[in-house]
Amino acid sequence: MKKTYIPSPEYLTSMYAKPEFNGRWVIMPKVPIDKIKVDKALFSHQNEINWADVIFIIENFEIGAWFPIMVNPDFFLLDGQHRLAAAQKMKLKYLDVVVDNGEQSATQKDR
Secondary structure, rough: OOOOOOOOOHHHHHHHHHHHHHHOEEEEEEEEEHHHHHHHHHHHOOOOHHHHHHHHHOOOOOOOOOOEEEEEOOEEEEEEEEHHHHHHHHHOOOOEEEEEOOOHHHHOOOO
16 A cells, blocks of 8 residues: 655654744644645756656655654645655655744744
């Protein structure tokens, strides 16, 4: 039976949930891959997918290094294009994501 979901290890997702981050990052487990959108204008590094890197991720897959991808609140990919491509190539249907809410304002921090 083919896997449709490989969860990220808890120690990798929990690093985003620390109180000192004031809710900037929110972990969302098991998000449908088809909900994730790509707009390369939002990437901090404008690089194309290196398919050799994608194949390397798949062939050398380690659950302990399966970081969640990062998206914005509208589910546009911010970081993890190679991990997303690897997940699609592995025919996964779900991924853990970290939603980056950006810098929290002083009023949001005080809530």
